[in-house]
Amino acid sequence: MIRLDKIVKTYGTGEARVDAVKEISLEIRENEFVSLIGPSGSGKSTLMSIMGCLDSPTSGEYFFEGRDVSRLSSNELAEIRNKEIGFVFQSFNLLPYATAFENVEMPMIFKGVSSRARKERAMALLDSVRLSKRARHKPGELSGGEIQRVSIARALANDPKLILADEPTGNLDTRAGDEILAVFDELWKQGRTLVLITHNPDIARITPRIISLHDGRIVN
Numbered sequence: 326m327i328r329l330d331k332i333v334k335t336y337g338t339g340e341a342r343v344d345a346v347k348e349i350s351l352e353i354r355e356n357e358f359v360s361l362i363g364p365s366g367s368g369k370s371t372l373m374s375i376m377g378c379l380d381s382p383t384s385g386e387y388f389f390e391g392r393d394v395s396r397l398s399s400n401e402l403a404e405i406r407n408k409e410i411g412f413v414f415q416s417f418n419l420l421p422y423a424t425a426f427e428n429v430e431m432p433m434i435f436k437g438v439s440s441r442a443r444k445e446r447a448m449a450l451l452d453s454v455r456l457s458k459r460a461r462h463k464p465g466e467l468s469g470g471e472i473q474r475v476s477i478a479r480a481l482a483n484d485p486k487l488i489l490a491d492e493p494t495g496n497l498d499t500r501a502g503d504e505i506l507a508v509f510d511e512l513w514k515q516g517r518t519l520v521l522i523t524h525n526p527d528i529a530r531i532t533p534r535i536i537s538l539h540d541g542r543i544v545n
Contacts, residue, residue, distance in 0.1 A: 332385035360529040363538035411480030415492035450478040470501030
């Protein structure tokens with residue numbers, strides 16, 4: 326599904342130049358559950374941004390589903406993000422003024438899904454993360470674990486092939502974090518491809534494959 330070939334990402338120039346990712350080559354197959362682990366500044370979030378088509382590499386090639394996306398335009402990358410990739414972030418990134426239902430429905434509106442179809446799917450997704458009874462609640466009325474489960478339901482709205490989760494348990498207590506990891510494990514067993522970004526070895530151990538980064542390079 327994913328193939329990175331000598332990916333480099335550089336920010337700034339001259340003395341301010343920072344090589345965030347340094348010639349990383351990597352393959353992730355369909356229906357793999359993989360963690361990217363490393364300390365702050367290791368390049369894992371930059372690499373996730375490239376894999377998620379949120380950013381483009383400075384050099385190297387990125388193939389997603391066999392298509393070279395490393396040189397696509399911003400509009401072309403946005404189309405791939407909307408249709409093929411789901412994101413779950415540490416900070417949740419939900420709209421605070423919208424209900425759980427409306428947050429999950431939003432990506433389908435941008436995709437052009439009919440009103441009836443998106444309402445049915447939004448409720449089904451909330452039910453799949455055990456939140457159908459909280460559909461009309463706004464994020465401020467939900468616990469941290471509930472908010473993150475809404476984020477997962479939103480990430481699944483357009484039936485993406487790839488789920489990228491960046492420190493998804495970072496703002497949660499241990500119990501809520503374990504519940505979120507259990508949801509990811511179930512999604513993997515259902516056939517999804519998941520990449521989990523974390524600095525925590527205990528969280529990384531839930532994935533069958535661990536990729537360790539340090540100073541912008543894969544070290545293990």
